[in-house]
Amino acid sequence: MRGSALPVSAGVGFKAEHFRDIVAAKQPLGFFEVHAENYMGAGGLPHAQLAALRADYALSIHGVGLSIGSMRPLDREHLGRLKALCDRYQPESFSEHLAWSSHGDFYYNDLLPLPYTEEILERIVQHIDEVQRVLGRQMLLENPSTYLQFTATTIPEVEFLREIAVRTGCGLLLDVNNVFVQAKNHGTDARGYLKDFPFECVREIHLGGHDEQIDDTGAPLLIDAHGTPVAERVWMLYREVIERAGPVATLIEWDNDVPAWPVLRAEAEKAGGILARTAHASAA
Amino acid sequence: MNDTQSLPLIAGLDPAIQIETKRLLASHLDAPVKPAHEGKRAKFWFEETQQNFVAALLDPERPVPDALTSHTARVPEKRFAVYRNNVVTGLTDALASRFPATQRIVGEEFFRAMARLYVTAEPPRSPLLMIYGDTFPDFIARFEPAAEIEYLTDVARIEAARTRAYHAADAVPLDAGSLLDIDESSLGGLRFVPHPSAEIVRSAHPIVTIWAMNAGELPLDAIEDWRGEDALIARPALDVQVRRLPPGGAVFLLSLFSGAPLAAAAAAALDESWEFDLSANLAGVISSGAVCRETLS
Numbered sequence: 351m352r353g354s355a356l357p358v359s360a361g362v363g364f365k366a367e368h369f370r371d372i373v374a375a376k377q378p379l380g381f382f383e384v385h386a387e388n389y390m391g392a393g394g395l396p397h398a399q400l401a402a403l404r405a406d407y408a409l410s411i412h413g414v415g416l417s418i419g420s421m422r423p424l425d426r427e428h429l430g431r432l433k434a435l436c437d438r439y440q441p442e443s444f445s446e447h448l449a450w451s452s453h454g455d456f457y458y459n460d461l462l463p464l465p466y467t468e469e470i471l472e473r474i475v476q477h478i479d480e481v482q483r484v485l486g487r488q489m490l491l492e493n494p495s496t497y498l499q500f501t502a503t504t505i506p507e508v509e510f511l512r513e514i515a516v517r518t519g520c521g522l523l524l525d526v527n528n529v530f531v532q533a534k535n536h537g538t539d540a541r542g543y544l545k546d547f548p549f550e551c552v553r554e555i556h557l558g559g560h561d562e563q564i565d566d567t568g569a570p571l572l573i574d575a576h577g578t579p580v581a582e583r584v585w586m587l588y589r590e591v592i593e594r595a596g597p598v599a600t601l602i603e604w605d606n607d608v609p610a611w612p613v614l615r616a617e618a619e620k621a622g623g624i625l626a627r628t629a630h631a632s633a634a
Numbered sequence: 635m636n637d638t639q640s641l642p643l644i645a646g647l648d649p650a651i652q653i654e655t656k657r658l659l660a661s662h663l664d665a666p667v668k669p670a671h672e673g674k675r676a677k678f679w680f681e682e683t684q685q686n687f688v689a690a691l692l693d694p695e696r697p698v699p700d701a702l703t704s705h706t707a708r709v710p711e712k713r714f715a716v717y718r719n720n721v722v723t724g725l726t727d728a729l730a731s732r733f734p735a736t737q738r739i740v741g742e743e744f745f746r747a748m749a750r751l752y753v754t755a756e757p758p759r760s761p762l763l764m765i766y767g768d769t770f771p772d773f774i775a776r777f778e779p780a781a782e783i784e785y786l787t788d789v790a791r792i793e794a795a796r797t798r799a800y801h802a803a804d805a806v807p808l809d810a811g812s813l814l815d816i817d818e819s820s821l822g823g824l825r826f827v828p829h830p831s832a833e834i835v836r837s838a839h840p841i842v843t844i845w846a847m848n849a850g851e852l853p854l855d856a857i858e859d860w861r862g863e864d865a866l867i868a869r870p871a872l873d874v875q876v877r878r879l880p881p882g883g884a885v886f887l888l889s890l891f892s893g894a895p896l897a898a899a900a901a902a903a904l905d906e907s908w909e910f911d912l913s914a915n916l917a918g919v920i921s922s923g924a925v926c927r928e929t930l931s
Contacts, residue, residue: 536704
């Protein structure tokens, strides 16, 4: 099984509107990430752009539609499409979410939450085993941002993620913004969440912006909206993570109200600077 | 769910249509869960929770599922509404970005109300959002509040075809030079393969002109000569092109696409329109990139 191997550097989620700017010069970035489902057409501009990017940079393929948290069997047709995409572009990393998005005959286009129990854990382990067997590569599983909880939950989320990684050998994609959102939304503490996080399994980090709303009781409710710069408190948390975990490939996600290329690149360079300083400090 | 009368109505839309859509919605959400193909697989309790969850996502009248809670409110209405909004608004946005000319014609408010009803009646059946909305033109054709805009369905058909063309397989279109070597006596037996991106939309309305005016390709203007137009949508390289076909052109191309030899396709086109001009149409077919290689019968 091929291990996930993104270069320890900063990257961004690729947006087609940035293509001209990106190819106009060598960018100070180590990798690009794309959403797998946007490249499952037969041909045309998406593949022409992806092939051009892939020639010059490392690639992360990030799935949003596999619905690993479904209790029913995985969609084999979709898994086949993921395999074809990975075989074609040979990405350094493939990742998916701890969530479900399909049920029965329908796809709901959102990352929906799961209760954390032993039987759910076993089902997810089976699904990840199957993904890794079919793709012939290690996958990374991303920690979620959620807006509510299940009364049935018995296992803390960090323990749930750790146990999945231990039983399947998958890596983890640590979304630091999701950690922040999750803590705020459930009245817990982000540092407490990270205290026991299995950093040894983390192969990639995500950073993105969130929106602020309030719930029925007036309590803060953060939305994982990816439409703004990374919040300052999330940067602080990121620095703490890098100090403890060491430098890890780090991606800026900006999917809505996408800014001009220099703005997005500057956000990634900020992460790159933090990674470089940490690498330098640990080498000294 | 039988009490469709109590469902909320969307302002400006015929209540009868909304009740019909709600009935469709109720029938697919309440359909019994199909047995899995795997046969003996034990069913998880959570599978039923997922069923309640998705039913409540699409229908704001349904209660937040019992299995859910939050550290603040015991019944997290606003929190569940985030998921409802992500799903319904996200899919409505996907339709708005696939059908911008359709939206421009009816206005944003009407379009979003119509798209929301489509989202609840026909949620995606695939995680490939690029194909979501392939049946939206058919929905519009049945959507009574839009019936007075008779050309709306055909504009949506052009837009749906454009997305399919955008993602279609790459193929090298036929170039004019390759026809030069062919002996004149065998030209009539030539057959062509349609380019994977090529589609034709026939309309009783000046649909290419209307689409172009609402896609920013032509200035908005009154249409003096209101007659039917046929559209050819094709993507010979990377850019999707929409062309208006000349008289007989649609029949000519559809015949060629179905595998008819050139002579038979020309005869069918002449049958359709005495104005059909074979050499101009053949030149147009080649310059549009709508066909790939030729074969001799």
